[in-house]
Amino acid sequence: MLTVKEMMTPEPITLSSKHTIYDAKCLMDSKRIRHIPIVSSSYELEGIITQRDILAAQSSSLENLVGSDDPMLATLVRFTKPSLFTVSPSASLKSAALFMQQHKIGCLPVIQHDHLVGIITDSDFVAIAINLLEIQEDAEPMEIEEAEEEMA
Numbered sequence: 001m002l003t004v005k006e007m008m009t010p011e012p013i014t015l016s017s018k019h020t021i022y023d024a025k026c027l028m029d030s031k032r033i034r035h036i037p038i039v040s041s042s043y044e045l046e047g048i049i050t051q052r053d054i055l056a057a058q059s060s061s062l063e064n065l066v067g068s069d070d071p072m073l074a075t076l077v078r079f080t081k082p083s084l085f086t087v088s089p090s091a092s093l094k095s096a097a098l099f100m101q102q103h104k105i106g107c108l109p110v111i112q113h114d115h116l117v118g119i120i121t122d123s124d125f126v127a128i129a130i131n132l133l134e135i136q137e138d139a140e141p142m143e144i145e146e147a148e149e150e151m152a
Contacts, residue, residue, distance in 0.1 A: 004096050005089035007128060008110045008118035014039045017046055017080050021057045022072040024049045035107040035121060038076050043115045047080035050106065086111040089118065097125050 014037045015024055024036055028051060038047040057071045087096050087108040096108055100122065110118035 002093040003089065004087050004091045004093060004108075004110055004120050005118070007093055007124050008089065008120040009124070010118045012037055012109075012116070012119040014043075014116065015049070015076055016041070017075060017077040019076050020073050021049070021054060021076065024076060025054045025072065028054065034123075035119065037109050037116055037119060038080055039116055045084060045086065045109050045111060045116045047076065048084060048107070048109060049076055049079045053079060084109065087120065088112065093125075093128070096120055100125070 013027065013031055013033065015027065017038055017040075019038075027036060028034060034051040036049050037045055038049060040046055057074065085099070085103060085105060085108060087099070087110055089110050089112055100106070100108060107119055107121040109116055110120060
């Protein structure tokens, strides 16, 4: 059984709740990522900001909540949550994938002993699917050759 630990990104890029939405946007753009965990100074998970959150902040809808002219300057404290969906490093990849699909979420922070140790995202599962398809494609010609030999 493959586990989350085998496919997760260990030690993911993080921000604190004191950073701004603009900080998160710049980091996402420069690192080409779509999810950033928000952690405390002791590396405990406090929340997560996603690319979707950034896009929402860029619209005028957040301006009323922030009370400022530029919603991008709001701190990430707005994205901290008392409870988040998380996964253990020892969880099976299949159960993590099913959980993400059922809850329509794009990532799961990986928590061990109350500390963030990694992240697994929908992009990781796409990479897994591609690898499996490549393995299947490589195996198919051999199966056809074996069937042809049996027929002869």
